[in-house]
Amino acid sequence: QEVLLRPQSDYAQEVVETLCVDITAHCIHKHASNVVERAVRCVPSAAERITTALLEAPARKHSALHEVATSKFGNYVVQRLLQVAPDEKLIEALCRGPKLLGFGKHIHTALNRMGFAGNRGPSPRRSATSE
Numbered sequence: 001q002e003v004l005l006r007p008q009s010d011y012a013q014e015v016v017e018t019l020c021v022d023i024t025a026h027c028i029h030k031h032a033s034n035v036v037e038r039a040v041r042c043v044p045s046a047a048e049r050i051t052t053a054l055l056e057a058p059a060r061k062h063s064a065l066h067e068v069a070t071s072k073f074g075n076y077v078v079q080r081l082l083q084v085a086p087d088e089k090l091i092e093a094l095c096r097g098p099k100l101l102g103f104g105k106h107i108h109t110a111l112n113r114m115g116f117a118g119n120r121g122p123s124p125r126r127s128a129t130s131e
Contacts, residue, residue: 013043
């Protein structure tokens, strides 16, 4: 994780690329998920690269993104992605995908805070003057 504190170094980019090779496994692993989160926070291009890797990763039962979003440690990675660099494709995949149960409820809450109604797509934000 110390390498990621120097985001302009070649090593930081290498770490991000290595994480993306098997992004699903790294996101759901207890310690590796912390490294992925740190990369998203510290390396400027990491959020976009990791989001792309998650959306394109081979799926098992559901999409890799769904597996990560509903895992004990992976949901923190997805929350961090939504916080740092909310990507339109990521939000759409989360809203249109299967219902997020278990730890995925945290993602559902984060989407609601951003103005999206979970699995139903964008919802209008309430105005301050509405009842």
